Amino acid sequence: MSFSSEPVVSLRDAAIFQDDNRVLDNVTFDISKGEFVYLVGRTGSGKSSLLKTLYADLDLRLGDGQVASYPLRDIKRNQVPFLRRKLGIVFQDFQLFYDRTVAENLVFVMRATGWTDSAKIKKRLAEVLMRVGLGSVDNKMPHQLSGGEQQRVVIARSLINEPVLMIADEPTGNLDPEVGEGIMRLFLEINNSGTAILMATHNHKFLQDFPARILKCDNGRVLDSQKEKFGLTNIW
Structure with missing residues (x-):
């Protein structure tokens, strides 16, 4: 998939907080229109907090950032629904009305x-x-x-x-491998139509079978496979 250089996500020297705990620091990366990016890291490394900051469920207190042209720093509450209309958000536990x-x-x-x-x-x-x-x-x-x-x-x-961006937080975590691969292929089809995707996952097979850029939450930092070397063997 070729993609535009115009970012749908842009963070600069951002600090990510969960309650009063700073879980990630000096976070700087862009995600371009139409790009597919994995977000990996051990449980508790800050992945979900980072995703929640991107869709304004958590405040961006330090640093700068924007998503889908909306500034995250000091975003007004009445702007949040408009930001989220430009996003697709997929959770592990479905969150449907049963x-x-x-x-x-x-x-x-x-x-x-x-x-x-x-x-x-x-x-x-x-x-x-x-x-x-x-x-x-x-x-x-x-x-x-x-x-x-x-x-x-x-x-x-x-x-x-x-949406210009889909944010998926462990979307196959509750599914068996065969079904999960079908969901992964659906995400790739959506990505191929031009939607950027940021997917948090612990699925090592996806990283091997469907290689893409990787952001890794590690010891309070976010490492970028485009800039730093880290192998799949020690991804977690």
């Missing part, structure tokens, strides 16, 4: 992000479900789906507003 159908889960997000035209909602709903290979599950409840299918619903949800 008392609503697949369609109702997606329509809830669409209504919350400004969709009002029922015909356009119906059309977009069908488009994103087809894109993730779930064209016939719209009236099913989440508990009627497999784990892999539920994660595909989450990915469909994240695609609704055509």
Whole structure:
């Protein structure tokens, strides 16, 4: 995938905090439009805190940063929903409403992000479900789906507003290897269509089979495989 040099993520000398603990320091990197980047590191190394800072769930207190042209430092609370409309966020634990159908889960997000035209909602709903290979599950409840299918619903949800960046936090962590590889291939298809992806993962096989740039959280720093040498054998 070729990608633009214009960054969708840019951090400069950023400090990442979890509560009052500084978990990462002097974080500096860019992610370009259309780029695929892995985020790796041991449990507790700051990966999730970094991702939460990028979608403004945690404040950026020190340093500078922007995501999808929104400044992270001192971002106003009323701007956060507009930032997140430009992002697709995928979690390990799905975070679906289990008392609503697949369609109702997606329509809830669409209504919350400004969709009002029922015909356009119906059309977009069908488009994103087809894109993730779930064209016939719209009236099913989440508990009627497999784990892999539920994660595909989450990915469909994240695609609704055509994000410039997808942030995925261990999206295959609760799935068996074969299903997880199918989800990984779906992310690659989305990336090939031009969406930048930042994926936190512990899956060593992905790094080997689908090589890409790696950011590694390590001892309070973020190492970049484009700038520093570190092998896959000691990635964690």
